[in-house]
Amino acid sequence: MERALAKAKSTMNEPRPPKPFTPNFQKIWDSHAKTKLPPFPTALPPDKQQQLKAVQKKRGVVSKFAREQVNETDISRLGPKQWLNDECINFYGALILGRSEASKENAPAVNGNASKSKIPSQPLNCWYFSTFFWPKLFKDGYEAARLAKWTKKFDIFEKDIVLIPINHGNTHWTSAAINFRKKRIESYDSMAVYHKMVFKHLRGYLDSEHRNKKKKPFDFTGWEDYSPDDVPQQENGYDCGVFTCCFLEAISRGEDAFRFTQQHMPYLRQRLTVEIGTAQLLEPQ
Amino acid sequence: MADEEPQSPGTQPEVKQEDNAPINIKVVTSSGEEVFFKIKRNTKLSKLQGAYANKVGKDVQSIRFLYDGDRITDDDTPNSLAMDDNDTIDVMVEQVGGHS
Numbered sequence: 172m173e174r175a176l177a178k179a180k181s182t183m184n185e186p187r188p189p190k191p192f193t194p195n196f197q198k199i200w201d202s203h204a205k206t207k208l209p210p211f212p213t214a215l216p217p218d219k220q221q222q223l224k225a226v227q228k229k230r231g232v233v234s235k236f237a238r239e240q241v242n243e244t245d246i247s248r249l250g251p252k253q254w255l256n257d258e259c260i261n262f263y264g265a266l267i268l269g270r271s272e273a274s275k276e277n278a279p280a281v282n283g284n285a286s287k288s289k290i291p292s293q294p295l296n297c298w299y300f301s302t303f304f305w306p307k308l309f310k311d312g313y314e315a316a317r318l319a320k321w322t323k324k325f326d327i328f329e330k331d332i333v334l335i336p337i338n339h340g341n342t343h344w345t346s347a348a349i350n351f352r353k354k355r356i357e358s359y360d361s362m363a364v365y366h367k368m369v370f371k372h373l374r375g376y377l378d379s380e381h382r383n384k385k386k387k388p389f390d391f392t393g394w395e396d397y398s399p400d401d402v403p404q405q406e407n408g409y410d411c412g413v414f415t416c417c418f419l420e421a422i423s424r425g426e427d428a429f430r431f432t433q434q435h436m437p438y439l440r441q442r443l444t445v446e447i448g449t450a451q452l453l454e455p456q
Numbered sequence: 457m458a459d460e461e462p463q464s465p466g467t468q469p470e471v472k473q474e475d476n477a478p479i480n481i482k483v484v485t486s487s488g489e490e491v492f493f494k495i496k497r498n499t500k501l502s503k504l505q506g507a508y509a510n511k512v513g514k515d516v517q518s519i520r521f522l523y524d525g526d527r528i529t530d531d532d533t534p535n536s537l538a539m540d541d542n543d544t545i546d547v548m549v550e551q552v553g554g555h556s
C-alpha cells in the first residue's frame with residue numbers, strides 16, 4: 172500500500188505528458204469556417220466566365236447527364252429574370268444525385284457518422300425525385316400513379332434524404348424533402364408560404380410506400396413537419412427556380428443554414444448555367 | 457442466360473422468340489387520356505414519342521415521357537428499359553415557375 176502511494180506520489184512530480192490534441196467543436200467549426208467558407212461570391216472567376224460564354228453560345232442540345240438533357244432554350248431560361256422550367260431543375264437534380272452516388276463509392280461507410288460530422292458539407296446519401304413526382308402524387312395518388320414502380324431499383328428507406336422539387340400551379344417552384352436522418356418532412360419556399368398539402372401528401376407517400384415495400388404502416392414517431400420561415404427570400408417575380416435549385420443543393424449536403432440571398436441570384440444563375448452546361452457541379456461554397 | 461444448354465427449357469426459347477417481338481404500350485396523360493401503341497422491342501421509343509406528338513398535335517419538345525419515373529431518352533427501346541407487354545408510359549407537360 173505504501174509502495175503504491177509512493178509510486179503515485181513520484182508520478183505526480185514527474186513532468187506531465189503532453190495533452191492530447193482534442194479541439195472542441197467550436198474550434199473545428201472556426202477553422203473550417205476560416206479555411207472553407209470565404210464570403211459568398213457574387214461573380215464567377217474568369218475561367219468560369221469563359222465557360223459561361225461557351226455554354227451560352229451552344230445551339231441545339233447543350234448538355235447531357237444521366238437521363239437528362241437541356242437545349243439552348245432551356246439554358247436561356249437561366250439568363251437574367253427568366254422563369255426556370257422542369258428541364259433545368261431536373262438536370263440539376265440529376266447532377267446532385269450523381270454527386271451523391273459518386274461520393275458513396277468513395278466512402279463506403281455511408282452511415283459512419285464519424286467521418287461525416289467532421290466535414291459538414293459532405294454529400295448525403297440522396298435520392299432525387301423529378302418535378303413530375305409531385306403532380307403524380309398530388310393529382311393521381313400513390314396507387315393510380317403507380318409510384319411503387321418508381322422505386323423498383325432501390326429502397327427509399329435506406330436514403331438519408333429524398334429531394335423533391337415542387338411546381339405550384341405552373342407559376343412557382345419550391346423545394347421539399349423527406350429527411351430520414353432528422354426525421355422531418357421539409358419544405359423550403361422563397362416566398363415563405365407554409366405548404367400544408369406538401370406535408371400531408373409526402374406523409375401519405377411515406378406510409379403508402381412503406382406498406383407497399385415493407386408490408387406495414389410507416390412509423391411516424393418523432394417525425395415533424397419542418398418549414399422554417401427564415402430561409403432566403405426572393406424579392407421579385409422570377410427567381411424561385413434558382414432558389415429551389417440552391418435549397419436542394421445545400422440540403423443534399425446536410426446544410427441547414429443557407430448562405431445565399433436575393434443579391435446572389437444573378438451570380439447563381441450564371442453558376443447554374445456553367446454547372447448544367449458542363450454537366451458538372453462546382454465546389455460547394 | 458445466353459448459354460445454349462437447355463437448363464430451363466420452359467422459358468429460354470420463349471425469351472429468344474420475344475427478343476424483338478412487338479409489345480403493346482399505353483401512353484397516358486396526366487388527365488387520364490390514353491393512346492395505345494404497338495412497338496417492337498428493339499425499336500427506339502423516340503419513334504413512339506414522335507408518333508404520339510403528331511397524333512395529339514403537340515410539339516415533341518413540350519412534352520416529356522416517363523417510364524416508372526425515369527425520363528425516356530432518345531436512344532431507349534422497350535428492351536433497354538426492360539418494359540413488359542401492356543406497360544404504361546406517362547406523358548407530362550413542361551412545367552415553369554418564377555412567381556409573379
